[in-house]
Each structure stands twice: as C-alpha cells, then as structure tokens.
Amino acid sequence: MNIMNNAYLDQENKFPFSHQYQRCVMASKRISWRIEEDVIRGREFDGQEKFLPDSLSLVEQLSFLSRADQVFFSQVQGRTYAHIFGLVERFINAKVLELGQQHVLGDQVALEALVRFSDEEIKHQALFRRIEMMTAAVMPEGYSFAIDPNEIAQAVLSKSTWAVLGLTCHIELFTQQHYRQSIALCDGLSPLYKDVFLFHWREESQHAILDEIEWREEDKKLSVQQRDVAVDDLIALVAAVDQILQQQAETDAAYFVSASLANYNEQQKSAITVTFLRAYRWQYIVSGLKHTRFIHILAELVSQTQMDRINQALAPLMKSVI
Numbered sequence: 001m002n003i004m005n006n007a008y009l010d011q012e013n014k015f016p017f018s019h020q021y022q023r024c025v026m027a028s029k030r031i032s033w034r035i036e037e038d039v040i041r042g043r044e045f046d047g048q049e050k051f052l053p054d055s056l057s058l059v060e061q062l063s064f065l066s067r068a069d070q071v072f073f074s075q076v077q078g079r080t081y082a083h084i085f086g087l088v089e090r091f092i093n094a095k096v097l098e099l100g101q102q103h104v105l106g107d108q109v110a111l112e113a114l115v116r117f118s119d120e121e122i123k124h125q126a127l128f129r130r131i132e133m134m135t136a137a138v139m140p141e142g143y144s145f146a147i148d149p150n151e152i153a154q155a156v157l158s159k160s161t162w163a164v165l166g167l168t169c170h171i172e173l174f175t176q177q178h179y180r181q182s183i184a185l186c187d188g189l190s191p192l193y194k195d196v197f198l199f200h201w202r203e204e205s206q207h208a209i210l211d212e213i214e215w216r217e218e219d220k221k222l223s224v225q226q227r228d229v230a231v232d233d234l235i236a237l238v239a240a241v242d243q244i245l246q247q248q249a250e251t252d253a254a255y256f257v258s259a260s261l262a263n264y265n266e267q268q269k270s271a272i273t274v275t276f277l278r279a280y281r282w283q284y285i286v287s288g289l290k291h292t293r294f295i296h297i298l299a300e301l302v303s304q305t306q307m308d309r310i311n312q313a314l315a316p317l318m319k320s321v322i
C-alpha cells in the first residue's frame with residue numbers, strides 16, 4: 001500500500017487533482033464486483049415482488065390499482081430503469097473514453113481512474129442487459145423499449161463537452177440519491193433488484209466525483225460566450241431526455257393496460273399514462289435537478305443570468321412532477 005501511495009504522491013506535485021483521482025481508484029478497487037458471482041448469485045426474479053419503491057414509481061397516486069397491479073406497475077418501471085441506464089451509460093462511457101485521452105501522456109492516476117470508470121460502465125451495461133432478460137422471464141409478453149442507445153449517444157455527443165458532463169454529473173448524482181433515499185430504505189422490494197441497485201450505486205459514487213472534477217476542468221477552458229452556448233446545450237439535452245421519457249411513458253402505459261387483468265376505463269387509462277410520465281420525469285430529471293450537490297456545482301459554474309435561463313426553461317418540467 002505504501003509503495004502505491006508513494007507512486008501516487010509522486011504525481012501530486014505536478015497534477016492538482018491526483019489525490020481525488022487516487023481516492024477514486026482506491027475505492028474502485030476496494031468495492032469492485034462481478035455480475036454473476038456477486039450480484040446475481042444464481043438467483044431469479046420473483047413475479048410477485050416490486051422492482052422499484054413506491055417513492056420512485058409514484059404508484060400511490062393511482063389509488064384504484066389492485067395489489068397485483070401495484071406490483072406490475074413497479075416491475076414495468078424497473079425494467080425501463082434497466083433500459084434507461086443501459087442507454088445513458090453508452091454516451092457516458094464514450095465521453096469518459098474521450099476524456100481519458102487527455103490524460104494519456106499526463107496524469108497517470110487520472111488516466112487509471114477514467115479507465116476504471118469506463119470499464120465499470122461497460123460492466124453496468126452488461127448487467128442491465130442481463131437484468132432485462134431476467135425481468136422478461138417473469139413478465140407478460142409485449143414490453144417494448146425501441147430507443148437505440150447508439151443513436152441517442154450520437155445526438156448527445158454532438159453537444160458541447162461541458163453540457164454532456166453536466167448531464168452526466170446530474171445522472172450519476174441522482175443514481176446515488178435513488179439508492180440512499182428510496183431503495184435502501186424500502187422493505188418488500190425484490191432482494192435481487194435491491195442488490196443490483198446497491199452494487200451499481202457503489203461504483204457510481206466514484207463516477208460522480210470524477211464527473212465533477214472533469215466538469216470543473218472543462219469549464220476552465222471555456223470563454224464566456226462558449227459557456228453561454230454550453231448552457232443552451234445543457235437545456236437542450238434535458239429536453240431531449242424528456243422526449244425519450246414521453247415516448248417510453250406512452251409505450252409502458254399501453255403495455256401495462258394491455259397486459260393487466262383489470263379492465264380500466266378511459267379516465268383510469270389516462271391517469272396511468274400521466275403517472276408513468278410523472279414518475280419518469282421525477283426519476284430521470286427532477287430528482288437530479290433538485291440534488292443539492294448538482295445545484296451547488298452548477299451555481300458555481302454559471303452566471304446568475306444563465307442560472308435564471310436554466311430555471312425558466314426547466315420550470316414546466318419541474319412543475320409537472322409536483
């Protein structure tokens with residue numbers, strides 16, 4: 001350990017963030033896990049168990065659902081959670097690989113931290129593909145997630161790096177919040193899905209620290225005008241996420257209604273669709289925008305005028321969830 005620390009310390013004189021990168025590398029090595037041996041452990045999902053807690057699925061807003069449909073409602077959203085993470089991790093990893101290139105002939109601890117970050121995101125995508133297959137085995141036919149992660153990644157990566165890092169930091173902070181404030185505290189969830197969230201959260205904790213370092217470093221490179229464009233890019237990226245959520249909420253609501261044994265009237269169908277969208281906006285946008293660390297970093301990077309522009313643009317989204 002001392003030899004490793006000395007090697008890291010040797011770099012600290014030259015590279016100001018080496019200590020933070022080093023702590024991420026150490027934590028990453030300490031908590032590293034394998035999909036089958038540590039997470040799945042030969043288990044299967046139980047069709048009678050919820051995949052997401054009520055505080056994330058917002059199922060309590062649909063008082064007319066039977067107990068069986070409350071479970072099914074959380075399972076549809078849990079399955080979509082796996083897809084959404086597989087999707088965002090595609091562009092996150094592409095950006096991390098690009099950022100790693102900046103350190104190839106420089107801070108080797110930073111390079112190691114980003115290589116591990118990338119390796120973990122590839123593993124997470126494999127985990128979520130595995131979870132999709134396993135959830136499909138206990139759910140009725142007809143579920144669909146038709147959004148191509150590569151197409152989304154290309155669109156996201158066409159925006160400025162500052163905006164992509166802002167969106168990524170937001171995602172990796174809300175991932176932790178979902179686990180710590182909702183999933184970890186919820187009794188009665190699928191123990192297997194709870195472990196998926198637990199193991200994912202452990203590695204995401206380092207990612208959020210690295211996102212912040214990279215976002216702040218990228219920010220230093222921008223002129224006032226470039227940052228102004230980047231702020232518009234961030235607003236556009238959040239709007240693009242919302243487009244995906246609107247599409248998937250419609251798809252999931254239609255699947256839920258057709259696969260349920262209940263015969264819902266038009267008013268109830270409409271409430272189901274509205275609640276799917278509200279839950280997805282809460283999970284993937286609003287819980288992150290309200291994260292105190294995210295607000296703190298963003299406020300340090302942008303001017304008050306830019307912050308007002310962001311708040312004004314996102315106000316309808318924020319209000320739609322309340």
Ligand SMILES: [Fe+2]
Nearest residue numbers: 089121124204
């Ligand atoms: Fe991840």
Ligand SMILES: [Fe+2]
Nearest residue numbers: 121172204207
């Ligand atoms: Fe991550």
